[in-house]
Amino acid sequence: MIFQTATREDSDRLWEIIEPIIRAGETYVFSPDSSREKMLDYWLDSDKDTYVAKLDGEILGTFYLKANQPDRGSHVVNAGYMVAAKAGGRGIGRAMADFSFSEARRLGYTAMQFNYVISSNTIAVSLWEKLGFKIVGQVPDAFMHPKLGPTDVYVMYRKL
Template identity: 45%
Template sequence: MAEVTVRLAGREDWSAIWPIWHRVVAAGDTYTWDPATSEDEARGLWMPPEPAVTIVAEREDAVVGTALLKPVQPGLGDHVANAGFMVAPEQAGGGIGRALAEFTLDEARRRGYRAMQFSAVVASNVRAVRLWESLGFAVVGTVPEAFRHARDGLVGLHIMHRSL
């Protein structure tokens, strides 16, 4: 399988990010955003201004995944990072999520963040939970029935954390 390259995204990458973003969110099984989110609204959510940064993973010169790194809170909480990750569904299981995660953790450290917190990891998303745990994250709490999963009904959302 071809190598995965991860880099910071530019505005010109949106046209390759959007189809991934749309398919992942429309599936209704990993993100709390409305599956009918418009492209313009999605662009604002996934490519916000600094200090946020958008990241892409490429394989054979095609964007196959993306991440968003930003402060979890403004002001006095901006030393803790938050991140979101999406992989093209047909590319799942090919190491793209791990490559994005490792790059994003390094980028968070480089930008001076002291920890990373995920506030809404869908509890039934076993693949993601295992990945985050393998990278040193711990579930620090679960909000019961906080997510209306497209297939599983009401499921919990994990809050996961690790120091950097």
């Protein structure tokens, strides 16, 4: 797997990954009817270092790294990850996570914190726990799941 900085030239492929995840409305806070422009502007915003994961020349995943807080909280990185539906279960998420940890350290971060992991996203929660994250907080009913209704959200953390 090859990891590269994402560019606007990757927009079509990024949207192919992002759109079905956002439309499902089960794992990210964005409205399911969010526009391509809104989502690509968010994912590729200058406040983030955004990457693509390529296998055999095809983009199968993407993630970003950004300071979780400004100034005195900027040593902790926040991140978001998405894997193409057709690539699920192939270890793409795990590979992106492993690379993102070393890349975050290279960028000067000392820890990683996820502020909003939906508790029903058991695949993500399980992966993060296997990779050393701890649930350090739980916000009751903070996410309006389209099928489950009000759903808890976890704050997860690990040192890098």
